[in-house]
Amino acid sequence: MFMSLRNVIRNINRYRVARISDRNFLLIASIIVGVAMGFVAVLLKKTVHAVQHFLGGFFQDNSWQYLFYLLPLIGILLTVFYVQKIRKGKIGSGISNIIQSVSKRHGNVSPDNMYTHMVGSAITVGFGGSVGLEAPIVTTGSAVGSNIARIFLLSHKERVVLLACGAAAGIAAVFNTPVAGVLFAMEVLIAEFSIPTFIPILIASASGAVVSRLMYDEHLFYLLTKDWRIDAIPFYLLLGGLCGLLSVYFMRMYFWSEKKFAAVKNVLPKAIIGGLMLGLLIFCFPVLYGEGYSTIAALFQNNSHKLLNNTFYAEWVSNPYVFLLIIIGIIFFKVIASSLTLHAGGNGGVFAPTLFTGAVTGFGFAYFFNATGWKELLTVNFVAAGMAGILSGVVHAPLTAIFLIAEVTGGYTLFVPLMIVSAVSYFISRAFEPYSIYTEKLAQKGFKIDDRELVLLNNIKPESIIDRKYIALKFDDPFRKLSNAFLITDQTVFPVLNEEQKLTALVYIDDVKSVLLREDLFDKTSVADVSVKPQYSISAKDDIQKIMRLFDISGLWHIPVINADGAFIGFADKRILLGLLRETLNTHHLSEQL
Structure with missing residues (x-):
């Protein structure tokens, strides 16, 4: 088959x-x-x-x-x-x-x-x-x-x-x-x-x-709104700032949790500890169970009682400020619940948690101003804007956030509020966390996606810049041998090796030009007389970033490469590196090859 x-x-x-x-x-x-x-x-x-x-x-x-x-x-x-x-x-x-x-x-x-x-x-x-x-x-x-x-x-x-x-x-x-x-x-x-x-x-x-x-003709959310008010713009700006700060909290809690769970090497205790902690959070706040899309849908229908469903304290919540404290608890503990799920051994993503956190944040923000009487805000508009704000701040993708919320809710009339909240959240989040929740993991490994030169360098394999074609010399060789080698090769630096093929010295052509013009000195001068000890060398296992930094520090065009046994294997050639970098730059754009 x-x-x-x-x-x-x-x-x-x-x-x-x-x-x-x-x-x-x-x-x-x-x-x-x-x-x-x-x-x-x-x-x-x-x-x-x-x-x-x-x-x-x-x-x-x-x-x-x-x-x-x-x-x-x-x-x-x-x-x-x-x-x-x-x-x-x-x-x-x-x-x-x-x-x-x-x-x-x-x-x-x-x-x-x-x-x-x-x-x-x-x-x-x-x-x-x-x-x-x-x-x-x-x-x-x-x-x-x-x-x-x-x-x-x-x-x-x-x-x-x-x-x-x-x-x-x-x-x-x-x-x-x-x-x-x-x-x-x-x-x-x-x-x-x-x-x-x-x-x-x-x-x-x-x-x-x-x-x-x-x-599967099922719409996730239905946004019941017709327009937004121009006098609400300052409040959308405030919501954007709040979403930006919460996005920073989301990412830092996520990576802090990841670090703590990574310290537990045995997967079974890790899963049990994380699962029990998650169960305790869901006992306190049942809305943390699952993706949370049903809760978001309820908030769009102005059904805030969904946040208290199946709680043991629902009948005690009558004061709006107590309800506001519960909302704040849901926002903060949703981030923890998502982190526990993933780092304890579960599989999933942060898209849904960001949307849930954003929806509850937008609802709580509008609820606060409505409850205090400071300003009458249309709650469903702020629910949608909060979703865009947290998603933009955590993923660092404001355009995706704007259009996702507009499409998924049908709230195309809210484009301006979505743009305001997403943009403000993105800039605040970026100020504290330069990488998104996805690229931060790469940055921790040394792969900085926003550094264009570094990204291009990482596309080049270190072994590809090693010139292994060289003529080697010995300490006791006469200068004439160096002169003859110079005539048949374009090398500008020659390695001086011992019997074990280990590098002991280097001869730079620039340093011996005066001797090259005096043939009468060819047999009176040895390689040992004109050689110098190498100041820099590279391990065969060094990464391309270290090699590039060493080229910049030393000002050299050729740096010796040594293998694990200490034997000389060739020269890292800066000309080859620059050529590959130029070639990578020319081919990096997808559009140029399609």
Whole structure:
């Protein structure tokens, strides 16, 4: 069967190469990726809802109610079992690694990612983990696009574009937001806007949204508003500032939690501790259970009592200021609940938690001013604006945030408030946290995505700049041997090696020009007389950034490279490095190759 499938693919590739240009086939492939991701997104959503519906049946009887708070723990344990026992600890790349893959312009994503994150997130979210499905669907879509490009023998540039197509189609299909899907792919993943890349991504996103709409015609939210008031602009500015600060809290709590859980090496205690803590938070604030989209929908319907559903203290909350304190608690503990879910071993993403946190923040902000009588604000408008604000601040993608909320709520009349809140939140968040929640992980590893020169350097392999063609000398060689070598090579620096091929000295041509003009000194002078000890050297394991810094510090064009045994293997050549850097710069833009 596999042989016949391989033959079919081979025949398709032969026909494609002969009859269809790569540019036209890229458009066809983008449709394939978009349709595939539409099906995948619907399958994932229906699977999660089926799990939630099945589990919900057990809690209709009050005798089972206490187990409700243990469901997230069970989900985390099942996810850990799947990852550790079935996947042998290999779950595949997350969005951060996909961004790195795109930045390096190879676009390789393991085929395993086409299903591993779907299974893990379905278990985690289905059992009430306080995360979302969006990041897993982006990872799945990226893997689908990357591997379809690999199957059809497309270039690395086209593979990157199809990877972005898969991610865009995934977002479009999950939220039914084709424009936001395109913007997410271009703003977060490839960080490049050009027509040759825009068109395939647009086609894939539209295809995914259409398939999802045909198979799953359910709108997430309905925004009941007709307009916004001009006198509310100062309050949208204030909300933007609040969202920016909360975005900083969100990211710092996320990474603090990650660091603490990373210190626990045994996965089982980690899952149990995190799951129990999560269950305790859900006991105190039941709205933290699951993605939280039903709570957001309730807030859009002005049903604030949803925030108190199933709480043991609902009947005691009559004072509006006490209710406001509960809202603040929900905002702060939602971030902790999401961090616990992910770092204890669950699988999911931060998209849904940011939207939930933003919605409750916007609601609480409007509720405060309405309750105090300082200003009458239209609550649903601030719920939508808060969602955009937190998403913009955490992901550092204001355009994606604006259009996602406008599309998912149908609130196109709120474009200006969404723009204000998203922009202010983004700038405040960026001032405290220069990297997004995705790129911060890369920055911690030394891969700074916003440093263009560094990104280009990281595309160059250190071994590619080593010149291994050299003529070596010995200490006791006469100068004549150096002179003869100079005539047959363009070397400007010669290594002086001992019997073990270890570097003992260097001879620079610039230092011996006076001797080269005196042939009568050729046999009276030895290499030892004109050699100097090397001041700088590079290990064969050094990264390209260190090598570049050493070139800048030393001012040299050739630096000796030493292997692990201390033997000389060649020179790191700055001319080769600059040539590769120029070539990388010319080919880095996707549009130039499509």
